[in-house]
Amino acid sequence: MRDDRYRPFDIAELEDKPSLINQPIHDEVIELRPGQAAASLHALLVGVRNQAQALLDRLETRGVYVPREGQREVVRALYVATRNQVRALSAVLELEGLE
Numbered sequence: 878m879r880d881d882r883y884r885p886f887d888i889a890e891l892e893d894k895p896s897l898i899n900q901p902i903h904d905e906v907i908e909l910r911p912g913q914a915a916a917s918l919h920a921l922l923v924g925v926r927n928q929a930q931a932l933l934d935r936l937e938t939r940g941v942y943v944p945r946e947g948q949r950e951v952v953r954a955l956y957v958a959t960r961n962q963v964r965a966l967s968a969v970l971e972l973e974g975l976e
Contacts (some may be wrong), residue, residue, distance in 0.1 A: 919975060923954035933959045 936959065941952050969975065
């Protein structure tokens with residue numbers, strides 16, 4: 878009896894299986910090079926946009942529960958501000974010559 882669990886995959890089979898190797902790289906972590914005092918403006922903008930997009934995705938997919946009616950306006954203001962921030966950061970990152 879042959880055990881198929883320990884056989885090598887074909888390339889066609891490997892493409893359908895998720896792994897760390899075939900996942901896109903996320904830009905959440907900003908690493909500084911040795912001797913570099915601060916991250917570049919572009920790297921900071923990408924990091925802030927990714928965090929704002931993650932917050933927006935969280936607000937849209939799972940929603941927010943607040944116990945009092947007056948708190949809904951604050952959460953709505955957060956949602957609108959975050960959505961506008963993601964749009965603005967995406968537009969700035971498309972500018973050429975940004976330093």
